Amino acid sequence: MSEQTEVKTTVSITIDGRTVEAQPGELLIAAAERAGTYIPRFCYHPRMEPVGMCRMCIVEVDTGRGPALQPSCMIPVAEGMTVATESPVTKKAQDGVLEFLLINHPLDCPVCDKGGECPLQDQTLAFGPGESRFVEEKRHYAKPIPLSDLVYMDRERCILCDRCTRFSKEVAGDPLITFINRGNATEVNTFPDDPFASYFSGNTVQICPVGALLARPYRFKARPWDLDQVESTCTACAVGCRMAVQSSSNTLVRHLGIDVDPVNWGWLCDKGRFDFEAVNAEERLRAPLVRKGDELVETSWSEALTAVAEGLGAARDRHGASSLAVLGGARLANEDAYVWSKLARTVLGTDNVDAQLGDGLPAAAVLGLPRATIDAACAAGTVILLGPDIKEELPVLYLRLRDAVVHKGLRLVELSPTETSLSRLAAASLRHRPGEVAQLMGALLSGGRGAGPEVAEAASLLGDGPVVCVLGRASLAESPDSAVAAAATLLEARPGSTFLSALRRGNVHGALDMGLAPGILPGRVTLADGRDWFTSAWGSLPEAEGLDATGTLTAAAAGEIRGLVLLGADPLSDFPDRDLARRGLAAAGFVVAVDAFLTDSSRLADVVLPAAIFGERDGTTTNLEGRISRLNQKVTAPGSARVDWMIAVELASRMGADLGVESLEEIWDEIERCAPSHAGLTSDRLRTAEALDGLLPAATLDVETEGPPPTMSQVDEPGSNAAASQGMDHLPGNVQTEESALGSGTGSGPGPEGAGGADSMAAAFGAQGDTADYGEGTTPAEGGGEAEAIARTADAATEGTTVGEPSGGGTEGAAEERRAPRTIRFARPGGPGGPPRLDSYSLRLVASRRLYDAGTFVAHSPSLAPLAVGAPLRVNPADLERLGLTSGSRIRLSSSRTTLVLVAEADLGVPRGTAALVFNQPGRGAADLIDATTAVTDVRLETLAEASPVGSRSSRREASGG
Amino acid sequence: MARLSPENEVLAGQIIARYPRSRSALIPLLHVAQQQDGWVTDEAMAHIGELLGLTPAEVLGTCSFYEMFRREPVGTYLVNVCTNISCQLLGGEELLEHVEQRLGVKAGATTADGMFTVEDVECIAACTEAPCLQVNYRYFHRITHQGFDALVDDLRAGRRSDEIPPHGTTTRLRQTIPAGRWAGVGAVGLAPEVG
């Protein structure tokens, strides 16, 4: 007890006669709102600096010198302040402000997208004058004009509140829109021919308090009163932004960001905001397909599943279970991933499963390294960035890190093969050759001695304590070994350091948690550690550790994989080595694709099963922190497309097995019981209000971080009120949160009660006979009671604790005592040394990603697809000159795999000896050059014009031709 | 010419170096651009953005706030004729008509030879000297029609180019005062750069 307990920590103010306690420094408008008094506003936004631009929030304030009108968004509360928000003087001022704002406003509400959810409409009705005295002609502009491919501007409607312009500068760091001209002629616009090409442009549409900014994908699609919505989590990348998913007539029409304090603060990136178009796409698969000769033809679920069961069964019987493999799963919800993991291990009998397609980090590292949350990273003081360009791959994490750097003094120390979007913000940005980041990390941690002044300076920023490291895969053209070795070096040198994963795929972290990785079982345990526990829960487990994606495709190419399941995986587009993917798929015997679209890979399959995707299914997803949040269904899947876990259950049944789950809730209960990292995360807890921010499993929390403890729930924070802060305050208030049960309607899926689940499941598949035995046999999820499960929460992560058995068919099992396996701990893998020497004619390849790529969701979203424009090869100007090439000329680029013709451009952000390409853009590219079985990929450049001597200027003409 | 010339880029570097934050050099650099071309071109704004680490939009935002930065071509001589009340009472409108007739263009336009741009403006704060006009912001008080004709003849003949430099020319009055004349002021940090 300190003597400070008596000190008053709040500020007392009086609002309309009521005494209210406010936080010191809090703005009056925010304090009033927390106390239940809504002061009208346009420019104020809780996630941005106040500017006092619109004067709508003007109220009478008395700080002892008599009442005066003041903008409540600009003044912090002060002890004894008296505020009148409804006095005649305040009312008159509000009337005046609104009358002025409406002078220039066209009042074309009937044809305005915002009409019905418009703060200007609503506040005029609530606080404005009944009539305007303005009878003159209003100003006119051409309308609307495009600010970018995604955002349109209606300048007549703009009230100059400065929200969009502030957002673009303050939050996104892309000040491409600005106030132009002055006075009555002021307008928001871009520089001529320099569009508002920001990855975050859609946020301005959401926060614009009028209908001035319009999103092209939503324009004229619906009226607010037609919209129906649920709250869900974006799975377009692994940040896991919370958003409202809105539909009209069973079609998704809009995503809006929801303010979740630990994650996205209300922001979305444009990919996550607009990729709902892919869900609605015409090209979605609506019925199962089977191969008849050269063609894939539509068929019934019954026939397709029989074909899959026979194909996989025959391969298993003839060539053994290890001839089967499952690739993919990052698209899946946690529940799907768990059921597929169980299916692979028990029914198929193989450990050849991998949710990553050779483009991530080894699962043992992702799951085993001590974790940091986004909040912890932002509060860390110094963060080491070791991974991809965060803005391109995890956009809203970029916003959070940028905010921490720009507004909170976070220092970034970046280790990367080329310049990234964060390089300019970094306190130190160090370059390494592809494949040599471990060496650079070593030099950095040993104080930078002998490694040059830059490294020494960066080292001085690190202090001596533990640090937070953002860890990912900087380049797909190098093996992840060096990054893992760098992490090991960091952990050894700075015990207590924590890691924030920068893997990008939607639910890749959930898929890994659920055991979709070779040698990993659900709950972050290794096959060896979890053998007893899961044998008891599941009945059987594969003997040997299986192959990862690279191993699987290599084995397939050698004819050793006879049955391959692609779970939303498209190795021909996504695997870093297209040649290996092609050979593997060609020789893989029987191939099944579970997918929403026909992709390059699923086109080669023997059977294609149509899957329900985001927006069409309930469940949970896990973000890069390990945070688990809820997915909610909004629309029904097209045709007979099914949810992935149901497909697994049905497939198992065709193969004569019963996975013992009939609803999402049952699956989650089984996860909670069997997966040690998730113990205690009951489905009841997932339905609480705190779960709206996402819940961190105990195994994630069990780390010592330097920053403040990660927040599991901040429902009391002012910022977390989505409605108030995001311009969502005017939507119909039906965001499904607590009510929507985990197991509730997946269209034709089982209901939340579970009763009748078998029937509806049977109906869903149109095959009653096959599902008759649901609910019989063993149900693994009936073991240890809830009390034990929660008790296990705290310590399951650290060491095996005596708890109830994970499952074990009924009461007997529950009585027996058994140790939950410990969750995986990171250990430095024994690996090869450094990469081979680079010969002086070659450059070492870096293949990084862009936000807009040829991935399915972008490719099938008409508004986004044109933004994937490809990119030239980028080379240091000195190298270009050394090789006798001109920037902008077409060149021949060769690796051990193939030769491509590309445009080469000079880029000072690429160090000498390195060549940088963008991965997965339309057409041939990096994947054709990369050899995934080597540590690095070296390439050579030649001029295209054979005849011209090296170093001549003749390549200019080539450039104009290209 | 569009972007800043090499000489002006050097000058820009010197100007930027005067400020603790490079962004503060934005308005001086816009003057340099306007001096170079008589108006501020888009290319010059983009160039200034590069030099200051700003987006072209940010440069445009500032540039367009100040009406004396012109973003359209302007004649060598910008003729602003006041038609506000005091001048109007003493023949300002007739003066504007005469100017338009004499130069053969309407207010808002530029003569074909690029010599003159005519504009009508609101009060330019010389009401006691009405009617009045400005050429490149130099005042001509109580100007008669004949007086204006003589002025045009002089300007065309280049007789007054010292007094009225081409549109956009900045003066460097402060900078040409010898440092010694600022005795005492330098100590508080106001010493001007010479040149």
Ligand code: SF4
């Ligand atoms: S466009 Fe919208 S957000 Fe931007 S200033 Fe105008 S009213 Fe505000």
Ligand code: SF4
């Ligand atoms: S950052 Fe990732 S999770 Fe957030 S909106 Fe964008 S794609 Fe979705």
Ligand code: FES
């Ligand atoms: S909300 Fe306070 S001035 Fe706009």
Ligand code: FES
């Ligand atoms: S009215 Fe012409 S100068 Fe004032």
